[in-house]
Amino acid sequence: MSEQAVDRPDTDLVLYDVDEEGVATLTFNRPERKNAWNVPMEARFFELLDRAAADPRVRVVIVTGAGRAFCPGMDMQRLEQNSRPGEGLHLEGRSPMYSRRLLPKPMIAAINGGCAGIGLIQALICDVRFAARGARFTTAFTRRGLAGEYNLPYVLPRLVGLENALDLLLSGRTFDADEAKALGLVSRVVEPGELLDAARAYARDIARNCSPRAMAVVRHQVYGDLDRDFTGALGRSYSAMEYFAGSPDFREGVESFTQKRPPKFEGLPPDFDPEEATRDPFLPG
Incomplete structure (x- = not known):
């Protein structure tokens, strides 16, 4: 396929499919731009x-890319525009990048190829990352003057340790899926032709066998407790135990x-709030 830009409706830029097991697959769909x-x-x-x-x-979300890449970062055409004199960073109207860490459902990445920068x-x-053997990764920023x-x-x-993080961030070097697994950046490396099947098998297993409410609360606990002390996290853990006891x-x-x-x-109600299950009754708010 040509690498030239293709006019595509915004609704086709990411594909969305939900299977009978409750696994939603979101696919970045700009293969002519390697999903930039x-x-x-x-x-x-x-x-x-x-x-x-x-x-x-x-019950579970998989994120992957169409074609040979996952997402190699910001489209170079946009980077060229932002590098012009007087062109600043425009974030108006854009969602905070990590806001979907509040999503109450597990997210699985199926990294099928190049994965860099914002990708x-x-x-x-x-939450869990599968990578195709041979997929290439880079933080990229310092090599773009960022x-x-x-x-x-x-x-x-917090994922790979201080020295490994500094290595990857300072050098902006490229590394492959096997090194990504050794560093702890991904948890599974599979052959390219088996990637999506492996990610879907994992997603379907937890969709069939794990409580959506419990998974939502566990995700909330893990990310929320990253910056709490032991005692604060323990109190919230007891609250979660009380919430589920007899449920x-x-x-x-x-x-x-x-x-x-x-x-x-049962499926997760749209208005389910995992914070309710972990709120320490001895703390205000």
Whole structure:
């Protein structure tokens, strides 16, 4: 396919599919630009994530790319525009990049190819990352005359440790999927032809067997507790324990285990707030 730009409706910039197991797959769909990021694609991606969050059918979200790449970063055409004298950064009307960490449903990245810059950010917003063997990664920013963007200097050390994060951020070097796994940036490396099947098998397993409410609260606990002290996190953990004790999900989890049958957990209501399950009753607010 030609690398020339293709006129495509904004609604086609990210594809959206929900299977019978409740797994939603969002696919970056600018293969002629290797899924390079632009603002219309960003708006469509976040719109579809919000749709998945509100849809009771959806239990797990997979994010991947069409063609040979996941997302190699911001479209170079936009970078060229922003590099002109007098052209500043325009963030008006754009969603905060990490806001979907508040999504109450698990997110799985299926990284099928090149993953860099703002594309790497999208992968790191996901909870679990699968990568195709041979996929290439880079933070890229210093090689474009940029500092660490979108809070990557905060996020990366918490994933791979301080020295590894500084190595990747300072050098902007390219590394492959196997090194990404060794660093802890991805958890699974599979052959390219098996990537999406492997990610979907994992997603379908947790969609079938795990409580949507429990997964929403666990995700909320993990990200929320990153910046809490031990005692604060412990109090919220006790609150979550109290919330689920005797709940329909807990009863179903126990009964399905003792009866040796698959569980039948209800879908996540659109108005479910995991904060309610973790609020420490001894703290104000």
